[in-house]
Amino acid sequence: MDIRLNQLTMQFEEMTAVDRMTTTINNGELVSLLGPSGCGKSTTLMLLSGLYKPTSGEIFFGDKNVTRLDAEKRKIGMVFQNYALYPHLSVLKNIMFPLRMQKVPKKEARERAIEMAALVRIDHLLKRKPAQLSGGQQQRVAIARALVKKPKLLLLDEPLSNLDARLRLEMREEIRRIQQEVGITAVFVTHDQEEALSISDRVMLMNAGSIQQDSTPQQMYKKPVNEFVASFLGNPPINLMTVERMEARQYKLENSAQMVLLPERLNHERVRVGVRPEDLYLTDKDSGLLSGKVLHIETIGRDTMIRLKIGNTSVRALVDPKHQLQTGDICTLGADRDNIHYFDCDTGERVNVEKEAQGDADTADVEEYA
Amino acid sequence: MAKEALSKGTIYLLLTLGAVFMVLPFLWMISSSLKSPNEVMAMPPVWIPSQLNWDNYSEALRIAPFDKYFINSVIVTVLSTIGELLTTILAAYAFARIYFYGREIVFAVLLGTMMVPSEVLLIPNFVTLSNLGWIDSYKALIIPWTASVFAIFLLRQFFFGVPKELSYAAKVDGCSEFRFLWYVMVPLAKPALITIALLKVINSWNAFLWPLIVTNSQEMRTLPVGLSAFTTEAGIKYELLMAASSMVVLPMLILFFIMQKYIVAGVARTGLKG
Known part of the structure; x- marks a missing residue:
């Protein structure tokens, strides 16, 4: 029924x-x-x-x-x-x-x-x-x-x-x-x-x-x-930041001097960027998304959680514990394109940047998750 | 440790003293009930009668129709207790669980009536009953006492404490509101109901003023009123009065010994004396 x-x-x-x-x-x-x-x-x-x-x-x-x-x-x-x-x-x-x-x-x-x-x-x-x-x-x-x-x-x-x-x-x-x-x-x-x-x-x-x-x-x-869904789900919670377009693909993180390179298709003057802590990884400067000073390190289970301070924003990331990090270190974080979410600043709605906007069609791999 | 023992000792001493003071009148009653007419009034008081006059008891029973009084007392007590339980259960449930317009106001008015001393109500109640033509009948003895605001209040508070989900669950299970009240709420409220019933039985059994006012004939008298039969124009026959009184309190004493646990809990719950 x-x-x-x-x-x-x-x-x-x-x-x-x-x-x-x-x-x-x-x-x-x-x-x-x-x-x-x-x-x-x-x-x-x-x-x-x-x-x-x-x-x-x-x-x-x-x-x-x-x-x-x-x-x-x-x-x-x-x-x-x-x-x-x-x-x-x-x-x-x-x-x-x-x-x-x-x-x-x-x-x-x-x-x-x-x-x-x-x-x-x-x-x-x-x-x-x-x-x-x-x-x-x-x-x-x-x-x-x-x-x-x-x-x-x-x-x-x-x-x-x-x-x-x-x-x-x-x-x-x-x-x-x-x-x-x-x-x-x-x-x-x-x-x-x-x-x-x-x-x-x-x-x-x-x-x-x-x-x-x-x-x-x-x-x-x-x-x-x-944005509500993004921030409600996930523990530790998703990192949400506001960026402003400077030129073409260059965006500036609000309240900091940090520049972020975002995809061309985004095409918004101001946008909210969301990345889950577990989707961030340590990388070198060239391929990175964000970099900042390590403020805090915490070991939770098999992961290490670090908190970076970038301007006024703090960003959480779950990283591989094999990296020897200390508070005060400067490090760079990267994320795969698929794992970066964009939301409209006014409506909070998702801004799709994928080539074909995917609907709710991909339900095939539910079983695996459940 | 010493301090603790001392304070415990003090407590026991005070409790013992209290118990002695409480028991003395009862002992005096029993003692007097076995005395001869001379000894009753003797000065200084005689505690142990020189001769045990058990005849006082049969004499007391002979002077007044105590069997009739006893039956009346039982009928009045039982029916008014049952009546009060019924009205209390229904009213408390309505005030606790059924939403109707003006519910809180009606309840506040009901509570307000508790502030009116019962003596004030004697005359208007008497007038009402005499207009109804109920004077000198069981109706007059029972019906005005089949509802108690205090009992409704007590049970309503108890019903409030029962989780709402229980009635939701019952409703989903296909249990009607009325059935839910009798199958679930009433069994759950057993401790509160026992308290209410006990207080009612005690009060009803001991009631004096009201039965005195609304009954004229010996046929309708209850035990406490019946005791006045020993007050004659020639004075009070104390030894007989005491013998009869001993018999009247006996059922309550038995009830107390059986239900002691509930009475104590009930008094503690209500914060009132029984």
């Missing part, structure tokens, strides 16, 4: 939480709604669930317009950040609850609940109360409860945010496994980019109520459509 949103809008008094959102979620896909807090991602989920009704716009489940349909009639399962298990009921009774509400006979409900518990691997905990379980186990129960009635759509609202780092990683893989095993369409809300990028078939990055970019995780990382 495909899910289609058409001009979906949700207003709370003065605030527009979701602004004319239009998209389609394909059958069997796991889609992440990613964005900073207050961007409307949770509201979108509440609209999909039917717990909120939109101010305007439509929601289609398959061919059916469900915009005004109540939550209980939409055949959805939902998982919450705080698990929302019924504290006074045992694990088994929690999982049976949705079936009992549908008046499924007790015996059948029990069998289906046990079957679902086995799928999420908590069938040894059936008699426990939620308070006697770890966070990860509670979330498994919540997933089982959401899936037991065989919903058409699974909605997950920051399901991993209450778990500690290690469990989060484990549960992330588990959610992916369960989702694929059941073959259910799922929408996953998170503010954690790593989570969104690793788990999903597709990511919708939202800001201020509207989708900024809707693409595969890799595409979003490699070809951010605007």
Whole structure:
């Protein structure tokens, strides 16, 4: 069942939480709604669930317009950040609850609940109360409860945010496994980019109520459509600098004397340049992009992060630790043309300099990334 | 360590003193209930009766229809407690979870009524009931006491503490609001409900002024009111009054011993005396 949103809008008094959102979620896909807090991602989920009704716009489940349909009639399962298990009921009774509400006979409900518990691997905990379980186990129960009635759509609202780092990683893989095993369409809300990028078939990055970019995780990382997307994704964050054209391909970095050579096709007087720290490498002066004084050196895992000061701008780069660098050294950084992003100073939109502007077509290598 | 032992000793001493002062009237009551009429008024006071007059108890039961009073007390206590729990659960849920126009104002007005001393309400309530023709009936004893703003407030606060997601989850699972209230909220609120019920039972069992005012006939009297039967024109028969009083407090004492844990927790929760 495909899910289609058409001009979906949700207003709370003065605030527009979701602004004319239009998209389609394909059958069997796991889609992440990613964005900073207050961007409307949770509201979108509440609209999909039917717990909120939109101010305007439509929601289609398959061919059916469900915009005004109540939550209980939409055949959805939902998982919450705080698990929302019924504290006074045992694990088994929690999982049976949705079936009992549908008046499924007790015996059948029990069998289906046990079957679902086995799928999420908590069938040894059936008699426990939620308070006697770890966070990860509670979330498994919540997933089982959401899936037991065989919903058409699974909605997950920051399901991993209450778990500690290690469990989060484990549960992330588990959610992916369960989702694929059941073959259910799922929408996953998170503010954690790593989570969104690793788990999903597709990511919708939202800001201020509207989708900024809707693409595969890799595409979003490699070809951010605007400055917001570029700066939201990546850790350490992307370096963004403003440059001004002096002559032909020569651009001057704002607030410094540094000249940068940029491609001919760019053809902008002022432009924002973005380069991810991991795309920068140490090079010699001639083929370099930027050079400056090393301000700070930090070893993070297998990489070394350096911070250069160029005029008033500081630039982060992840470099090979085999280079013997010291603070105060002058060094030159280079980057491949494909890894340099340009954004319009006024609109923040991406400025394409490739020969053929590539659309969202290159989805072939998603699997590799996920 | 020495200091700690000292402060602990002081605490125990104070608590013991407090306990003695609390228990003394009860002991005096029991002691008096076994005395002869002369000993009751004797000066200096006699603590241990020279002879245990168990007859006082049968005499007390013979003078007034205590069986009838007891049944009345039980009926009034049980029904008004059930009634209060029902209205409290429904009202608290509405005030905590259902959005309706003017909700906060209505609730503020309700809270405001808590500031009115109950004595002030005696007359208007009496007038209302007499206009309804309810005087000297169970209706008069029970119905005015089936709602408590304090209980609504207490339960509403408890309901606020229940995460919203729980009702979302229930709704998605196809559970109606009414069903959610009884299947999920009420079981969750059990500690608060037990507190409310216990306070209600104690208050209802001990209520004196209201039953005295709205009942005329012996048929409708409750135990605390019934005790006044020993106040005659010739004076008060203390030994019989004390014997009857001992019997009246007994059910509450038993209740206290069984539910001690909940009563203590309840008093701590509400910050009020029982």
